[in-house]
Amino acid sequence: MTDQDLIPLLALLQVEGVGDIMAKKLLSHCGNAEAVFMTKTSQLAAIDGIGSVLLHKLKDKSVFEKAERELQYIKSNQINISYFQDENYPERLKQCIDGPVLMFTSGKIDLKNKKTISIVGTRQITSYGMEFCRKLIEDLAPLDPVIVSGFAYGVDIYAHQLAMEHNLQTIGVVAHGLNQIYPKVHKKYVAKMEENGGFMTEFWSSSNPEKENFVRRNRIVAGMTEATIVIESAERGGSLITANIANDYNRDVFAVPGRTTDKYSAGCNNLIKTQKANVLTGAADLVYILNWDIETKTKPVQKQLFVTLEAEEQKVYDYLLKNGKELMDIIALRCEFPIYKISGMLLNMELKGVIRPLPGKLFEAI
Known part of the structure; x- marks a missing residue:
């Protein structure tokens, strides 16, 4: 996408009241972002859901100044851009009506023909959750899946670490601009993450990790993957929001069961009880329900010498x-x-x- 195309698109996304759904309606109606600003108000008024307030906001020229500043940041920091109609945009996210119009990425992300799952859970991961996560990723490693999570404390960062240990591509979907790292303590993982995948966000460099951004971020985690796995969760938590969004997107959801007395198994047990998630007892459950072909071209399994069978x-x-x-x-x-x-x-x-x-x-x- 050229600068000439990108500036009006960035400007459109900065118009107050233009979310991803409305932006897609405007782009579909007018053909491109530049045309949106040039189309007569009377013609735009025919678009479903647009009102007089939004029509007035589309006349705000200050959004172009913001767009130019953001483009300068993008170019000077070598940020990659994925437009929702481009080939490099996550294919499954294209199916989501509220998927971001633009995604900003860093690193070496390649989702083409890849099995992609998200792993989420509590920020207070227990030894039970750690052991399950470790065994799960270890068993899935020969299938070369992409592991997506939110780069947060607990389950998120542990899943990223394990993916990197097994040389799997892993993607952190963050709730802020790519000009910062949150939490800051995770800065030590950035370089290796970008060598083994990278980061994605819909947020501009001016965006901080505000509370509401995490909920918006969760729809990307759920939408871009074929299945969401909840390792551990209390009765309430962000990972349950991700699971519910995944269900709304008609994605498979898996939850790891735990004892009824364990605080951080309550959310998972409830997902299973209410039939919002499949029971996940190991990698075999995931492979079976997703109907994955275990054979992989990228990592062929060779017969080991002196294998011990049960x-x-x-x-x-x-x-x-x-x-x-x-x-x-x-x-x-x-x-x-x-x-x-x-x-x-x-x-x-x-x-x-x-x-x-x-x-x-x-x-x-x-």
């Missing part, structure tokens, strides 16, 4: 070795294991490199 895994391996390609349901039936157990077992065996998945939910021994 007795039940050995039974499945011997069956596949003898019978060739087989459906998961048939494997469960022939080997006399329940479906919920066989799905996790097959994932573990695939990670050990002794079996591989095939199209059509088939599996075969390597």
Whole structure:
């Protein structure tokens, strides 16, 4: 997008009363941002939802000065821009009616043909939450997913750290401009994050981490991913807002169950109880419900030498070795294991490199 296109677009987004939904209506009606400012008021009045106050605000020329200042910041700091109709804009976010018109990004973000999940939760993560998160990302690592979170304390930053440990791309969606870091203590992770993904925001350099910005940020976390995972949450919390938004966007939501007496499992248990989230007991649940093809081109799993299989895994391996390609349901039936157990077992065996998945939910021994 050229400066000539970008300045009126930035100016439009600075008009008081023009949110993402209205901006998209105006752009659709007029063709581009420059045309919005040149179109007669009488013609704009025909747009659904526009009123006399907003029509008057569109005559405010000071928004162009703000746009020029922001563009100067963007160019001098090498900020990348994603327009909601561009190829580099998160594909799933395009499906959200209130998705940001513009996204500002830094780092090396690549979402093309990527499995993308968001991991959210309490800022007071417990040892139970840490262990579950660690095992989850460790088991998912061979699938090379992109891990999205909010770069906040607790579950967020722990998920980012684990993703980087496993050389996975990870994206922090922040509730302020890219000219600052919040919380400041997390500044030490910025450089590595930008090497392993980066940061996204809809907020300008003039935006501070205000309370209301975090709620707006949550819709991006939920909208740009195919599933939202809540690791731990109290009865009320920002991660529950993200889960509810994900449900509204028709995304899959997963919650980690916990003891009824645990404060930071209350939110997750309630999501499950009210059928707003799938139960998540491990990576196999996620892979099964999302119908992910475990085989990956970017990180091919090679058979390990001297692999140790559990007795039940050995039974499945011997069956596949003898019978060739087989459906998961048939494997469960022939080997006399329940479906919920066989799905996790097959994932573990695939990670050990002794079996591989095939199209059509088939599996075969390597």
